[in-house]
Amino acid sequence: MKLRFTKMQGLGNDFVVLDGVSQALALSPIQLRQLGDRHFGVGCDQILLVENPHHPDADFRYRIFNGADGGEVEQCGNGARCFVRFVHDRGLTGKRTIRVETARGLITPRLEDNGLVTVDMGAPRFSPAEIPFIAEHEAVSHSIKVAARMVEISAVSMGNPHAVQVVENVDNAPVALEGPIIEHHPLFPERVNAGFMQIASRSEIRLRVYERGAGETLACGTGACAAVVSGIRRGLLDPTVQVHTRGGELSISWAGEGQPVLMTGPAVTVFEGEIEL
């Protein structure tokens, strides 16, 4: 079948975005993997499928599939910003603040006058069962065995699971070695996104994320949220933090337990295309 798509990126985290509102779309895992393949398909970190909502309070539903394995996941921060630009630029809504149904609840992105997008990502969750993470109790951090060493990680859910560690310098952090080991760690039954955070100051971090089902990406929006939240809980960060990723900057704010995480950053349309699947 011939499929029209829009290629987008948020800080270099790139997406194939599909309009499931104007047309009914149902793609198989094989077709999703083909879309995500950078050699035999379009190529992207994630595929975003925009649909009409099921939830009565939502304007849209958006589903997220990791490009490398076609697996459906609960949340995507950079994708949420691209989603807003997509529905706005395609005239699917005249609203600038949108209620969006995701697999793990409602989020509220807003298209700002300056072209950036601010997303209320909802409140982070820390209980092991909600991550999910196999642990006796909730804690700010847990020591887990990774290769030949013990690593202190903070387990956080932004709807999707994150394990964040603090490193001296992200440029020489063991992302390639430890990322896949943490992603597939037996203590994370649904796998996990592995964050490597360098504390530059109380209001600035540098971050690299080895993403579940995608490998290291140039930026990870939910990873930035999880890193800032874990840094605040460790007493290392203030409530508003500039996050320097390899793809650019995000601003993340969190006022504390039970409060939503706010993320602000860019969303860019790269090109429109058509592919025979």
Ligand SMILES: N[C@H](CCC[C@H](N)C(=O)O)C(=O)O
């Ligand atoms: N790989 C993630 C989904 C995409 C998250 C990321 N691209 C973001 O911007 O939050 C997961 O499996 O949970």
